[in-house]
Amino acid sequence: MHKELAAHGYIGKHLNTLSDYLDRFLQFETSDAMNRESTWKKQLNVSVPERGVGIENVLSEIGNQIISNGSQIPKPGCTSYICTGATSVGVLASLSSSVASPQRIGLTAFNYLEEVSLNWMAQMFELPNDMKGLYSSGGSTANLVALGAARQKAFESIGLDPARDGVSKPCRIYASQYTHHTIQRSAAVLGMGRNCVKLIPVDCNGRLIPEELAKQIKKDAKDDCLPVAIVANAGSTSLGAIDPLQAIGKIAHKNNIWFHVDGAYGLPGVLDPAIKHLYTGLSLADSIIVDPHKWLGAPIGIGATYVREYALLQRAFTQEESNYLEGSLSKTTHTNSMDSLGIPYNDFGVELSAPPRGVVVWALIKEIGIAGMRARICRHNAMAKYIADKAKSHSNLELMLEPTLSICCFRYVTDELTDLNQLNRQIHRQLVRNGTNIPSTTMIDGKLVIRPCFIGARTGWAQATDLINEVLKIGRQMSNSNLQLSQSK
Numbered sequence: 001m002h003k004e005l006a007a008h009g010y011i012g013k014h015l016n017t018l019s020d021y022l023d024r025f026l027q028f029e030t031s032d033a034m035n036r037e038s039t040w041k042k043q044l045n046v047s048v049p050e051r052g053v054g055i056e057n058v059l060s061e062i063g064n065q066i067i068s069n070g071s072q073i074p075k076p077g078c079t080s081y082i083c084t085g086a087t088s089v090g091v092l093a094s095l096s097s098s099v100a101s102p103q104r105i106g107l108t109a110f111n112y113l114e115e116v117s118l119n120w121m122a123q124m125f126e127l128p129n130d131m132k133g134l135y136s137s138g139g140s141t142a143n144l145v146a147l148g149a150a151r152q153k154a155f156e157s158i159g160l161d162p163a164r165d166g167v168s169k170p171c172r173i174y175a176s177q178y179t180h181h182t183i184q185r186s187a188a189v190l191g192m193g194r195n196c197v198k199l200i201p202v203d204c205n206g207r208l209i210p211e212e213l214a215k216q217i218k219k220d221a222k223d224d225c226l227p228v229a230i231v232a233n234a235g236s237t238s239l240g241a242i243d244p245l246q247a248i249g250k251i252a253h254k255n256n257i258w259f260h261v262d263g264a265y266g267l268p269g270v271l272d273p274a275i276k277h278l279y280t281g282l283s284l285a286d287s288i289i290v291d292p293h294k295w296l297g298a299p300i301g302i303g304a305t306y307v308r309e310y311a312l313l314q315r316a317f318t319q320e321e322s323n324y325l326e327g328s329l330s331k332t333t334h335t336n337s338m339d340s341l342g343i344p345y346n347d348f349g350v351e352l353s354a355p356p357r358g359v360v361v362w363a364l365i366k367e368i369g370i371a372g373m374r375a376r377i378c379r380h381n382a383m384a385k386y387i388a389d390k391a392k393s394h395s396n397l398e399l400m401l402e403p404t405l406s407i408c409c410f411r412y413v414t415d416e417l418t419d420l421n422q423l424n425r426q427i428h429r430q431l432v433r434n435g436t437n438i439p440s441t442t443m444i445d446g447k448l449v450i451r452p453c454f455i456g457a458r459t460g461w462a463q464a465t466d467l468i469n470e471v472l473k474i475g476r477q478m479s480n481s482n483l484q485l486s487q488s489k
């Protein structure tokens with residue numbers, strides 16, 4: 001008799017142990033993992049074991065060597081990139097699905113919640129009524145799926161099927177200079193090539209200029225190429241700018257080109273009454289994406305694409321028939337959860353096996369409601385405004401751009417030094433080393449600026465005031481020591 005060696009029950013008992021490690025981690029009292037790099041690398045870099053050590057030992061190693069050497073990203077003051085740690089209910093929902101419904105298929109509550117939660121998000125963000133959604137692993141895949149539908153639509157309009165026959169004509173995708181690079185990558189994966197993406201200039205607020213877009217489309221009409229999509233940002237990654245959606249959407253309609261809105265980060269901003277009007281043009285979109293694993297606080301691995309013509313997704317991404325399922329599904333009567341695949345999401349995107357992500361998004365919204373989401377988004381947007389006000393009023397700070405969403409770009413300035421890029425780079429490095437307030441940087445017109453993006457559920461007002469105070473403090477120290485250095489030369 002061969003006995004199974006892997007533990008596969010008593011989850012609660014082990015969870016108790018794990019939760020102690022996790023809660024300790026969330027106190028953020030351990031120093032950065034790199035301080036102990038050689039220790040944990042040595043501990044973990046061993047050859048593959050012939051005999052296992054058992055779950056208790058694995059759990060202890062997870063707790064002591066791995067969790068304690070985890071990431072800074074879930075910290076309240078970590079405002080780098082557009083990334084955050086999941087909220088508790090997101091973690092719990094994700095764990096539930098990995099135990100009780102490993103796949104999103106079947107006539108189960110999990111499969112059903114994909115549809116329910118996608119509809120909830122559509123209502124919450126006031127998307128056009130006829131849009132239907134699809135989950136995938138994140139904004140990268142969500143953009144790919146949307147542009148796959150756009151490609152299908154464009155080629156079908158000239159009597160071709162790109163999913164079946166490939167891309168037989170040079171294509172064009174229009175996007176702002178600040179478009180996320182997953183747009184170019186999607187174009188490459190979809191066989192249209194990165195170079196098909198034409199970048200349109202932006203105004204001084206980082207917003208695509210509609211007149212420039214119209215001009216480029218007109219110019220390209222003389223070439224033998226197929227316009228596939230116009231991509232607008234509803235929250236650019238670098239600046240948080242929202243492109244003029246209404247004007248761009250009108251150009252798209254007039255020219256009969258697919259209108260895609262990348263709201264991976266910024267779509268939830270529509271909940272903030274102060275900027276809701278910037279989203280008016282959403283009603284013109286053919287596809288929209290959003291990343292629940294950004295502002296909504298889901299664990300990483302959840303993006304959503306919305307389109308009006310759902311059947312296009314199927315023509316673009318169908319998986320065709322599978323012999324191994326012949327006879328195992330019931331076409332007529334459903335008396336068992338295995339009688340059907342449920343909603344066959346695998347036929348509308350690029351994943352077959354996928355975790356049920358709907359339960360996570362459902363739980364996030366159910367826990368705090370639209371009101372709770374709105375409160376978070378308004379708080380973060382107000383924090384960016386607060387940083388902007390401070391930067392405008394303090395003589396050692398400079399605001400680079402009025403914030404639209406929860407990103408604020410500013411820098412430290414002083415008359416005593418000439419290389420402000422170098423100074424701000426040093427300030428940023430010191431912030432990261434100190435490990436409490438961790439923004440990122442970006443470049444605006446050749447100027448290196450400090451860029452916090454507030455999105456984490458743990459991130460509150462204290463983080464905005466702390467960041468300003470710390471930047472001022474480090475800035476003073478750095479400029480003094482730089483000054484002394486230059487005088488001693």
Ligand SMILES: *Cc1c(COP(=O)(O)O)cnc(C)c1O
Nearest residue numbers: 138139140180237262264265291
């Ligand atoms: C984050 C982001 C993406 C990419 O999303 P991932 O979830 O990281 O794959 C795409 N577009 C925009 C505007 C983003 O902010």
